[in-house]
Amino acid sequence: MELNFFQYLPSEITSNILSRLPIRSLAVSKSVCKPWLNLIDSDYFHKSEIKTPPALILLTEKTMDSTWCAVFEIEDEDEKSHDFHHIPLMDLEIPHGNRGIMGGITANGLLLLYPGIPVYICNPITREYTDLGCPADCIPGTWRRVEAGAASGFVFHDQSIECNGNIHWRVFDLCGDMWICGFDVETESFRIFSIPPVGDGYRDWYLCVLRDCLCYCYPHENEIVIWMMKEYQVEDSWTIEYKLSTMFDINFNLDHLYVHLIKHFKDGDILMMLDEYDLIYYSNKTRTLQQVGMFRDGSAGLIRPLIFTPSLISLKNFGFENVISF
Numbered sequence: 629m630e631l632n633f634f635q636y637l638p639s640e641i642t643s644n645i646l647s648r649l650p651i652r653s654l655a656v657s658k659s660v661c662k663p664w665l666n667l668i669d670s671d672y673f674h675k676s677e678i679k680t681p682p683a684l685i686l687l688t689e690k691t692m693d694s695t696w697c698a699v700f701e702i703e704d705e706d707e708k709s710h711d712f713h714h715i716p717l718m719d720l721e722i723p724h725g726n727r728g729i730m731g732g733i734t735a736n737g738l739l740l741l742y743p744g745i746p747v748y749i750c751n752p753i754t755r756e757y758t759d760l761g762c763p764a765d766c767i768p769g770t771w772r773r774v775e776a777g778a779a780s781g782f783v784f785h786d787q788s789i790e791c792n793g794n795i796h797w798r799v800f801d802l803c804g805d806m807w808i809c810g811f812d813v814e815t816e817s818f819r820i821f822s823i824p825p826v827g828d829g830y831r832d833w834y835l836c837v838l839r840d841c842l843c844y845c846y847p848h849e850n851e852i853v854i855w856m857m858k859e860y861q862v863e864d865s866w867t868i869e870y871k872l873s874t875m876f877d878i879n880f881n882l883d884h885l886y887v888h889l890i891k892h893f894k895d896g897d898i899l900m901m902l903d904e905y906d907l908i909y910y911s912n913k914t915r916t917l918q919q920v921g922m923f924r925d926g927s928a929g930l931i932r933p934l935i936f937t938p939s940l941i942s943l944k945n946f947g948f949e950n951v952i953s954f
Contacts, residue, residue, distance in 0.1 A: 686700070
């Protein structure tokens with residue numbers, strides 16, 4: 629009988645080989661045999677050393693009290709114009725006791741999901757979540773108030789976005805003029821700085837992040853205009869980076885078009901969402917826009933897109949208790 633050398637490989641060698649696989653192949657490898665499953669799930673397997681490219685997470689309403697979370701691997705070829713290629717990694721239904729779709733932010737391979745109160749920490753790759761409750765349920769001293777400082781008197785608008793390790797919002801002063809408010813997480817301080825010099829007619833639009841730069845975008849005369857802050861918090865560095873034509877076979881109301889830029893690819897292509905329902909892909913080579921269909925059931929509900937760096941690290945490694953598996 630021929631000897632199966634792979635069956636008797638030392639665990640450290642098997643671990644080294646498996647850790648070189650992409651996250652999708654690792655997920656498949658867990659189903660090969662119980663020894664591989666136990667090894668990948670064990671603390672010995674160095675999950676933190678696995679380098680994974682960003683993935684796209686789409687959140688959409690499944691039922692009145694649950695949200696469907698779909699994760700897609702997205703290709704980003706260097707110096708090649710390409711169509712938008714996406715590979716489904718997994719999808720799951722996240723139950724919650726609140727009506728409506730979840731919002732979320734990502735960090736360290738985890739999702740913070742907030743349909744209201746309570747909030748949840750989730751890792752869709754390991755299919756785990758835990759309920760964080762609300763501030764009133766937490767141990768005294770773990771929540772504290774941060775002084776408003778420079779943000780005092782401003783009205784915050786829209787959800788926050790993360791850029792350069794800080795959190796940003798659109799804010800309005802007492803005169804109704806719009807500004808950008810940045811919160812420095814390390815110093816726990818706020819700073820107010822100006823939006824681009826766009827004129828009064830285009831002040832009420834949207835913040836986003838492209839190429840790790842803070843951006844400001846709005847529709848204007850059949851174009852989507854994207855300003856980019858080339859140097860972080862340097863107001864003179866605002867530059868018009870793109871003017872994307874919206875002359876394509878989709879009917880949008882440009883007077884109230886919500887533009888959410890999701891990802892900027894290495895070849896200049898851009899994935900974006902329009903009006904919270906339609907995923908749109910811009911080809912830098914052909915200068916055209918096309919709709920992207922990523923839902924098997926043709927879901928027409930509101931969509932919350934997030935760029936996410938997948939991780940195999942269990943929530944238990946972060947010290948969370950009451951971790952529940954999907």
